[in-house]
Amino acid sequence: MTSTNLDISVDCVVFGFDGQEVKVLVIEQRPQVGVSKTQLALPGDLVRVDENLDDAAQRILKELTNLNGLYLHQFKAFGDINRVSDFKDQEWLRAFRTNPEARVVTVAYYSLIPLEKYKPQASSFAGHVEWRSIDSIPDLAFDHNKIIHEGLNALKRDLDAVDLVFELLPEKFTLTQLQTVYEQILDKELDKRNFRKKIKSLGRLKALDEKEKDVDHKPAQLYSTKS
Amino acid sequence: MTSTNLDISVDCVVFGFDGQEVKVLVIEQRPQVGVSKTQLALPGDLVRVDENLDDAAQRILKELTNLNGLYLHQFKAFGDINRVSDFKDQEWLRAFRTNPEARVVTVAYYSLIPLEKYKPQASSFAGHVEWRSIDSIPDLAFDHNKIIHEGLNALKRDLDAVDLVFELLPEKFTLTQLQTVYEQILDKELDKRNFRKKIKSLGRLKALDEKEKDVDHKPAQLYSTKS
DNA sequence: TCAAAAGTGTTGCATCTACACCCATGG
DNA sequence: CCATGGGTGTAGATGCAACACTTTTGA
Numbered sequence: 001m002t003s004t005n006l007d008i009s010v011d012c013v014v015f016g017f018d019g020q021e022v023k024v025l026v027i028e029q030r031p032q033v034g035v036s037k038t039q040l041a042l043p044g045d046l047v048r049v050d051e052n053l054d055d056a057a058q059r060i061l062k063e064l065t066n067l068n069g070l071y072l073h074q075f076k077a078f079g080d081i082n083r084v085s086d087f088k089d090q091e092w093l094r095a096f097r098t099n100p101e102a103r104v105v106t107v108a109y110y111s112l113i114p115l116e117k118y119k120p121q122a123s124s125f126a127g128h129v130e131w132r133s134i135d136s137i138p139d140l141a142f143d144h145n146k147i148i149h150e151g152l153n154a155l156k157r158d159l160d161a162v163d164l165v166f167e168l169l170p171e172k173f174t175l176t177q178l179q180t181v182y183e184q185i186l187d188k189e190l191d192k193r194n195f196r197k198k199i200k201s202l203g204r205l206k207a208l209d210e211k212e213k214d215v216d217h218k219p220a221q222l223y224s225t226k227s
Numbered sequence: 228m229t230s231t232n233l234d235i236s237v238d239c240v241v242f243g244f245d246g247q248e249v250k251v252l253v254i255e256q257r258p259q260v261g262v263s264k265t266q267l268a269l270p271g272d273l274v275r276v277d278e279n280l281d282d283a284a285q286r287i288l289k290e291l292t293n294l295n296g297l298y299l300h301q302f303k304a305f306g307d308i309n310r311v312s313d314f315k316d317q318e319w320l321r322a323f324r325t326n327p328e329a330r331v332v333t334v335a336y337y338s339l340i341p342l343e344k345y346k347p348q349a350s351s352f353a354g355h356v357e358w359r360s361i362d363s364i365p366d367l368a369f370d371h372n373k374i375i376h377e378g379l380n381a382l383k384r385d386l387d388a389v390d391l392v393f394e395l396l397p398e399k400f401t402l403t404q405l406q407t408v409y410e411q412i413l414d415k416e417l418d419k420r421n422f423r424k425k426i427k428s429l430g431r432l433k434a435l436d437e438k439e440k441d442v443d444h445k446p447a448q449l450y451s452t453k454s
Numbered sequence: 455t456c457a458a459a460a461g462t463g464t465t466g467c468a469t470c471t472a473c474a475c476c477c478a479t480g481g
Numbered sequence: 482c483c484a485t486g487g488g489t490g491t492a493g494a495t496g497c498a499a500c501a502c503t504t505t506t507g508a
Contacts, residue, residue, distance in 0.1 A: 005276050008233060008306070008332050049232050049330055053306035077304040077334045079235070079280035103276055105235050105332075107304045176460075193462070194498065201496095217458040218505035403487075420489070421471065428469095444485040445478035 005099065009106040010057040011044030011144065012072065013151035014065075015134075017168040018115040019177055022134050022184040024148055025120060027064055028127030029141060032095050038127055039092065041141035042148070044106065046097075057109045065120040065129050071167055072109040075154035076147075079105040083143045092141065110151040112167035134184065155185055162204065166225050174212060174220035175199065232326065236333040237284040238271030238371065239299065240378035241292075242361075244395040245342040246404055249361050249411040251375055252347055254291055255354030256319055256368060265354055266319065268368035269375070271333065273324075284336045292347040292356050298394055299336040302381035303374075306332040310370045319368065337378040339394035361411065382412055389431065393452050401439060401447035402426065 014025040031038040043064040047056040057072045084093060084104050093100035115131070122128045132138065137148055158164055159182070168181055179195050199205065206226045212219035241252040258265040270291040274283040284299045311320060311331050320327035342358070349355045359365065364375055385391055386409070395408055406422050426432065433453045439446035 006233065006235060008235070047306070047332075050308055052308055053304065053332070074304065077280065077301065079274070079334065081277060081279055105274075105280070105334075107306065107332075174460090191498070191500085192460090193500085196461085197463095198497085212460095214507095215459080216507045218460045218507095220460055401487090418471075418473085419487090420473085423488085424490095425470090439487095441480095442486080443480045445480095445487045447487055 005102050007097075007099065007102045007104045008047045008053075009044050009104050010047055010053060010060055011042045011078075011106050011108050011147055012057055012061050013042060013108065013110040013148050014061070014067065014070070014120075015110060015112050015151075015155065015168065016115045016118075016131055017112075017177075017181055018131070019170070019173075020180070022168070022181060023115075023131040024134055024137060025065065025129060026132055026138075026140060026144075027122060027129045029092055030096070030125045031127055039088065039141040040130065040138055042144045043126070043129075046104075047107075053107050057107075061111075064123055064126050066123065067113070067118055067120050070111040070113060070118075072111050073154070073158070074107060074109050076150055077105060077107050078143060078147060080143070086142070089142055106147075108147050108151060110155055112155075112164065114168060114170040116170045152185070159185055162202070163225070166204075172208060172210065172222040172224055174222060176220060178223075232329050234324075234326065234329045234331045235274045235280075236271050236331050237274055237280060237287055238269045238305075238333050238335050238374055239284055239288050240269060240335065240337040240375050241288070241294065241297070241347075242337060242339050242378075242382065242395065243342045243345075243358055244339075244404075244408055245358070246397070246400075247407070249395070249408060250342070250358040251361055251364060252292065252356060253359055253365075253367060253371075254349060254356045257323070257352045258354055266315065266368040267357065267365055269371045270353070270356075271371075273331075274334075280334050284334075288338075291350055291353050293350065294340070294345055294347050297338040297340060297345075299338050300381070300385070301334060301336050303377055304332060304334050305370060305374060307370070313369070316369050333374075335374050335378060337382055339382075339391065341395060341397040343397045379412070386412055389429070390452070393431075399435060399437065399449040399451055401449060403447060405450075 016023045016025060025043065026040045027043050028038050029041050043061055045060045045064070047053060051059070053074070054072065061067050061070065081103060090100065120129045134152065137145060139145065165178070165181055169178065175196055178199065179190055179192065183190055204226050205223045208222045208224055210222045212222060243250045243252060252270065253267045254270050255265050256268050270288055272287045272291070274280060278286070280301070281299065288294050288297065308330060317327065347356045361379065364372060366372065392405070392408055396405065402423055405426060406417055406419065410417055431453050432450045435449045435451055437449045439449060
């Protein structure tokens, strides 16, 4: 095995919806003696030399957060020379990478999940995992803030693709929840009546024989996706 | 300098329009003694370790085809393990690469140019350059047919972005030429009157005091883009 | 009975589609 | 005068935006 001066990684922007808010999953970079303080980062790691990019993304997400079998949508490669050479990142790299000086090109993926269905758990390689609302993302390691920003742009662009949005929603959901997802991703308010007309005209929804429970107002009709 | 087992390359899908047809630029892989036959391929090469991806794409395109300063739109990374290990490709790699066994992840870009304005010229690293109509692409090296296919999809998706399509057109063009570009990229016929209405409503066109010349039918009005 | 969110229709406007004939030019 | 592509308008359908009140429930 020879050493390398260029590495490929993948980073995953996992969007989650808890019924109220769209959030992004960040992890605490694994801490270690000699590293002064931990940072938050996207789940990501180096791609193995004998591993497809898509497989690497699946593996790494599983290893770091225990999330398995998500749909991962590749959206962009980030390869600026200095994307990992910021002072704040070098200490960590020296502690954990065989070639901390290596340039790293990363291929970024986004994914959508309902929080109630998936429970990410930090592996031993990550301090902990944390959901952060998309409008209060803290400072992250490397260029991960930029990656999230571009991931959101890609998601906005792709949102009309049928069934993409349903990846975020739980099995049973209300129309208000669906609208909330759209509003938060597109970052603008939508008209309730117009929204419902449009959604229903897609013919992808099935009204269930069931209503919301334990709310202190009129309970909403629950829906699931058809077929 | 240590040897590496993983390389990054860029590949460029250059779309060109000659007034009639949308074409893709392919080059002949540089031939050499001991390599039985040449193949056609996209212009592409390894990224230097100290070079941004976007810069590498510019440099490589310049080096191989003498095309300079194009807008390059990154659209996807291709990283299947075996994307360069096909039998037809190995001979060439052994002749030209320091690490012919290395895995290569490529970042793909597309670009649009009017043929009349840019004259690509094969460098010594390329046998020759060739424009191929997008519906008769020959078998290319590596996974380059797939890359073109996905590049076209990205272009379809992006085509509505203002000014993208104008990158393909010469300074002066007719509305029929503009429509032809749309039809070929979207791969469907458009209605002439509806198309013209839509285009004119964009307000991006300026009618020139000039008409087509040397055609054996009614000469068309020439337009350029506004401002 | 109050608060809070659910649910529901209409109208005007803009946009899209389908469609057919005359015009200007060169050969 | 013929062949070729250039150029033009209308009507119907569809889709989008704006807009406010009543209902159901739990507290």
